[in-house]
Amino acid sequence: MIFYEEITRGSVGFAQTVIMNMLMSTYFIYRFGTEEMKQRCMVPAIRGEKIATICFTEDQSGSDLGATRTTAVKDGDEWVINGTKMWITNGAICDFCTVLCTTDPGKGLKGLNFFLVEKGTPGFSSGQTLNKLGCRGTITGELVFDNVRVPAENFLGEELGKGVFYVGEILEEVRVMTAAMALGIARAAYDEALEFSRKRVAFGKAIGNYQLIRAKFADMATEMHAARLLTYHAAWLLDQGLSARKEAAMAKLFATEACQKVVDEATRIYGANAFAYEYAPQRHFRNARFVLYGGGTQEILKNFLGREIIGKV
Numbered sequence: 001m002i003f004y005e006e007i008t009r010g011s012v013g014f015a016q017t018v019i020m021n022m023l024m025s026t027y028f029i030y031r032f033g034t035e036e037m038k039q040r041c042m043v044p045a046i047r048g049e050k051i052a053t054i055c056f057t058e059d060q061s062g063s064d065l066g067a068t069r070t071t072a073v074k075d076g077d078e079w080v081i082n083g084t085k086m087w088i089t090n091g092a093i094c095d096f097c098t099v100l101c102t103t104d105p106g107k108g109l110k111g112l113n114f115f116l117v118e119k120g121t122p123g124f125s126s127g128q129t130l131n132k133l134g135c136r137g138t139i140t141g142e143l144v145f146d147n148v149r150v151p152a153e154n155f156l157g158e159e160l161g162k163g164v165f166y167v168g169e170i171l172e173e174v175r176v177m178t179a180a181m182a183l184g185i186a187r188a189a190y191d192e193a194l195e196f197s198r199k200r201v202a203f204g205k206a207i208g209n210y211q212l213i214r215a216k217f218a219d220m221a222t223e224m225h226a227a228r229l230l231t232y233h234a235a236w237l238l239d240q241g242l243s244a245r246k247e248a249a250m251a252k253l254f255a256t257e258a259c260q261k262v263v264d265e266a267t268r269i270y271g272a273n274a275f276a277y278e279y280a281p282q283r284h285f286r287n288a289r290f291v292l293y294g295g296g297t298q299e300i301l302k303n304f305l306g307r308e309i310i311g312k313v
């Protein structure tokens, strides 16, 4: 988590790529791939020699994975994949991807499974590239699967229909990781605003001397400290092999909101300069929106926490 925070502080785009390679995409190969597949895909991805990505999202389904329309149909010793994925980080330049498909379209979440698809497989191509608000250091877009045939061993699982269960295995880590990314963005904005407040002079004094500017730093530092404690506590639980179901969701919920508040205040401290592309605050302001989506939106996290806390009544 410290590592994720640090690399995100430097570049969100770079962090996205590293995290895809280290966790999101390769996890399923690590768990279910053949030894040969691990050497061909996972090891080079972790070394940074190949680019990996994961494909959940579609045009009509993001949070609602049960609505996945991309299908995988068994044909002899092969699986045939058809569908289009959207919002895929590094999609156009990936060497391989793990793709969430339904093998049983009527079954919702119980029909979901992961498959490995590698660059160069006939029928596998990239479609439109999205012109994004932030995270502009990565290419994000559409991946198209048109009768893509993969061997039976590219099915990444023990038995059919457990794909969503495997997502659950890394969901807590993904949520804590996203909280750490939020901290990284907030810290970059905070550190730069602090430096600016010491240099920028108004009414004959550096603006850092004014109480209202100091109050902003008091609030920002408190938000970040609270976010860090929640994030590190959830990470600590995972390190101990304990469940962090609620704690990971709380960390993501709190840290990503804290991130929005910190970048907003940092932007105000920069005055009009925050509105110029020459200065950094606008970049943090735009990048901060990214952490609100992956690993569960605020609404999905609150639904989840509400269910965990109240249960069925």
Ligand SMILES: Cc1cc2nc3c(=O)[nH]c(=O)nc-3n(C[C@H](O)[C@H](O)[C@H](O)COP(=O)(O)OP(=O)(O)OC[C@H]3O[C@@H](n4cnc5c(N)ncnc54)[C@H](O)[C@@H]3O)c2cc1C
Residues within 6 Å of the ligand: 053, 054, 055, 056, 057, 061, 062, 063, 064, 086, 087, 088, 089, 090, 132, 135, 140, 290, 293, 294, 295, 296, 297, 298, 299, 300, 303
């Ligand atoms: C920069 C970037 C990179 C991304 N990279 C990837 C990637 O590499 N691979 C990938 O698969 N995806 C990727 N995504 C997509 C991301 O995972 C999705 O945006 C996310 O899952 C949310 O889905 P959605 O955007 O379709 O929103 P939706 O699920 O359609 O939600 C729309 C709105 O409705 C709300 N909502 C939905 N359901 C409920 C409910 N039950 N109750 C209350 N409110 C609800 C949501 O909170 C949200 O406010 C990326 C997104 C971004 C912005």
